[in-house]
Amino acid sequence: MSLGEIPENLVEIRDLHFAYGPREVLKGLNLSIPKGKVVAILGVSGSGKSTLLRHIGGQVRPAKGSVKFQDKIVHELDNDDLYALRRDMGMMFQVSGLFGDMSVFENIAFPMREQTDLPDSLIRDLVLMKLNAVGLRGAHDLMPSELSGGMERRVALARAIALDPMLIMYDEPFAGLDPISLNVIANLIRQLNDALGVTSIVVTYDVSESLKIADYAYFIHEGVVVAEGNAADMITSKDQFVHQFVHAEPDGPVAFQYAAAPYTEDLNADSIEPKPI
């Protein structure tokens, strides 16, 4: 590969450590998100995926290591710069977070009104454009309570792109969706990434869906990257961890048994003797 072909990274995570009190969640995480790509971050529930996204958005501070967004170290920014940085990031969560007392239109217009001085006529056109991109221009007058789960997720996606971010972060975008809605969301993630020229991070435990649309995948477990590679290669990977994940095997590097003393020790131990009735 010539130097000219090496993609520039939008996000670089180096030796990231973080703990919630005594609970160490990230233990020296390293990964890079190249510009223009869709990158899947995969791992079992509780492996620290959402915590990683919180570091990229600057909501939490690393105990050690850093997150670099473009040329800025996120945890070194002052409040104004952090606010400006967050405008370059759109987020879509499993829980849509739409305002229940505002129409679909007003939900998308809200960040535009809050963060820009655009006139109402332009906001109107922009909102309809964003809704059109997710196939819901015709639903602009509906209230969130009138939307199906899949539609709600699409409105949340329209809101995530309201301010033309450079990076879109998706936290469990497929959770709880029926198969058709799930496909719609997966295809939208890919299409919007390419049409808008953005970069996307998809954090999920849904391996098969995310590998269909991602360019690159990282597998994280117990706070570190345990495997990575081109998404297409992951399906046939011989790596034990990837294999277990892709084939949803109940035991493997991610152990079925919670860590315990040897069985024989436990069987003789006083502590597990049944209490007298």
Ligand SMILES: Nc1ncnc2c1ncn2[C@@H]1O[C@H](COP(=O)(O)OP(=O)(O)OP(=O)(O)O)[C@@H](O)[C@H]1O
């Ligand atoms: N605010 C918090 N305070 C204490 N512990 C937390 C907090 N947030 C998360 N944790 C714990 O940190 C670990 C990692 O959580 P995180 O949400 O980052 O994992 P995840 O991989 O995104 O999993 P999930 O898909 O279940 O959200 C979990 O064990 C979780 O219980």
